Structures are given as C-alpha cells and as structure tokens.
Amino acid sequence: MILATGATGNVGRHVVTLLLEAGEKVRAISRDPATAGLPDGVAVLEGDLRRPETLPAALSGVDRAYLFPVHDALGDFLTGAREVGVGRIVLLSSMAVNFGVGNEIARWHAESERAVLDSGLPWTFLRPGAFMVNDLGWAHSIRADGVVRAAYGDSASAPIDERDIAEVAVRALLDDGHEGQAYTLTGPASHTQVERVRILGGVLGRELRFEELSREAARREMERFMPPEISEVLVELLASTVGTTAEIEPAVERILGRAGRSYAEWAGRWAGEFR
Structure with missing residues (x-):
C-alpha cells in the first residue's frame, strides 16, 4: 500500500x-x-x-x-x-x-x-525548480486583455511540467536504486517570462503582451495571495536571474528515459484556462 x-x-x-x-x-x-x-x-x-x-x-x-x-x-x-x-x-x-x-x-x-x-x-x-503550472496565475489577465503584468520580464528559469515531477516521484516509489538520492528537477529549456508569454500566445493563436511592473508593484500584487516574506523571496529570485540562462538538470531525462515536456506542450494542455 x-x-x-x-x-x-x-x-x-x-x-x-x-x-x-x-x-x-x-x-x-x-x-x-x-x-x-x-x-x-x-x-x-x-x-x-x-x-x-x-x-x-x-x-x-x-x-x-x-x-x-x-x-x-x-x-x-x-x-x-x-x-x-x-x-x-x-x-x-x-x-x-x-x-x-x-x-x-x-x-x-x-x-x-x-x-x-x-x-x-x-x-x-x-x-x-519553478513549476509551469504556476503560470496559471496569468490566466485571468490573459483572458481579460491579453496582458501579463509582472516584474523582471527578462528573468530566466527552466520551469518543469508538474506531470514530469509526478512521474519521477512514481519511479522513486516503485523502482530500486533511488534510496538516498536528492534529484534536482528542471524542465528541458530556459525561458524568460517574456518568452513564456510569447509561447503562450503562439499556442493560443493570439498576440499577448508582457507589461513590466516595478518591484514594489509586483510585491503588492503577490501579497494578495502570500505572506510578505515569501513575496520578497520570489521577487528577489526574479531579480537575480535577469540576463541569465537557467541550467538544465539531467535527472528527468535520465530517470524517465525521455526529455521533459516542453513549455509549449504544457501550454497546449492548459489552453482552455487561458481562453
């Protein structure tokens, strides 16, 4: 059991x-x-x-x-x-x-x-690292006016599909050889926030726009849903990754025998939420 x-x-x-x-x-x-x-x-x-x-x-x-x-x-x-x-x-x-x-x-x-x-x-x-599913937080503004509002649009990450995390978890539960291992899990590609908005627009077949918020405005928006100490951590993380390329970790492909799902695949699965 x-x-x-x-x-x-x-x-x-x-x-x-x-x-x-x-x-x-x-x-x-x-x-x-x-x-x-x-x-x-x-x-x-x-x-x-x-x-x-x-x-x-x-x-x-x-x-x-x-x-x-x-x-x-x-x-x-x-x-x-x-x-x-x-x-x-x-x-x-x-x-x-x-x-x-x-x-x-x-x-x-x-x-x-x-x-x-x-x-x-x-x-x-x-x-x-970052979950692709967190971008569902953009769905309301995309439906309303095709705009994503956030700070540090050029911050980069390699977000991972939640299904890939689950598949690795199941392999770790069912297969031998995973005891005592700490697996860092990322998606298969580095994307800035602006690039993710562009990919979403391509999947949805409409033009979307990224609107840059100030750090303070972004924190105020986040604090509608989370404690101030967490919003500060997240804003600082975005700031620290501006102009970088996120490192792609090999664990997902090594464990599952395939590359992780792309951001476009994830967006296609959730397209109805953004329309």
Whole structure:
C-alpha cells in the first residue's frame, strides 16, 4: 500500500493517477474526502499532517509514502511511519535548498528534508525548480486583455511540467536504486517570462503582451495571495536571474528515459484556462 499526502495538489494528483495505472494500491489523505475529487480506486481517508490523531489509520499497512512538505508538521507522520515499518519516503522538496538557507522558502524545505533524514527512514528527495503550472496565475489577465503584468520580464528559469515531477516521484516509489538520492528537477529549456508569454500566445493563436511592473508593484500584487516574506523571496529570485540562462538538470531525462515536456506542450494542455 502506498500512501499519498498532498494528493489533491498539482503534483500529488498525478502521482495518485500514475500509481493506479501501475496497478498499485493507493491510499490518500484529505482534509475533506468528499471534495477531494480523486480517481476511483483510491482509498481516501480524512487526514491532516497537523492532526496527529488522524495518522494511525492513514499509515496502517503502508509500506511506501509520497510526502508533501507541510512545514513544521512532519514529525508525527514520520514517527508513525517508522513505527509501522514504512520502507520508502519520497519527499517533494525544492531546488531552493541547493543554494543554502538564505531565505524562508529554502529554510522551510531544508527543515523538511532534515526531519526525514533524522527519522532514519529510507528517503528520496525531489527538488524541482519553478513549476509551469504556476503560470496559471496569468490566466485571468490573459483572458481579460491579453496582458501579463509582472516584474523582471527578462528573468530566466527552466520551469518543469508538474506531470514530469509526478512521474519521477512514481519511479522513486516503485523502482530500486533511488534510496538516498536528492534529484534536482528542471524542465528541458530556459525561458524568460517574456518568452513564456510569447509561447503562450503562439499556442493560443493570439498576440499577448508582457507589461513590466516595478518591484514594489509586483510585491503588492503577490501579497494578495502570500505572506510578505515569501513575496520578497520570489521577487528577489526574479531579480537575480535577469540576463541569465537557467541550467538544465539531467535527472528527468535520465530517470524517465525521455526529455521533459516542453513549455509549449504544457501550454497546449492548459489552453482552455487561458481562453
């Protein structure tokens, strides 16, 4: 039995689906199973990493787990996993930890990795960079007037399709040889924000425009959805990558035997959200 936490997230949903397609028994926890919307065949239990009393039932009979990094809430889960003999933990972490713990995002993920290491359980860490799916945040303004408004349009990244992260997670759960590995995951190409808008426009068959915001205006916009300390980290990351070319990591192609999905492929899949 494989347990998926964060099963309703951008990556977790695909992890669950791929495990089912591989013929595995899958259990997921959700704060509200009735609205989880997970595929038939998944045993969905009410559970929350911040509610330790829900974890014994979730972990009963589990031998492997996909773990979403709920900050400061992994201890009880990992203790329970050790007690029932879970033999493999695949943790969704972040590329941010590769560069030290100089910001909140990196520190949170590093602390999650440390918790798993300290548990003594066999582990694999997945450290993706930017997610392509985050660009769905542009959908409203693209639908409204064909404009994307953000700071540092020339900042570069190599965003990854969430389905590729999920496929690597499933390989790490099912195949031997991944224990003790920390995989940095990127997409197959470096793109600036302006270039991604141009690719989206080509997929949609319409002209889109990137409108440069000041750093302060971008932070104010981000703070509608996230704490100020996180918006500052993200704006600083954008600023630090202006005029660069993002490094492409080989892990996705090596593990999956194919290149990662392109940004244009991702955009085609989500085109309806932008129209």
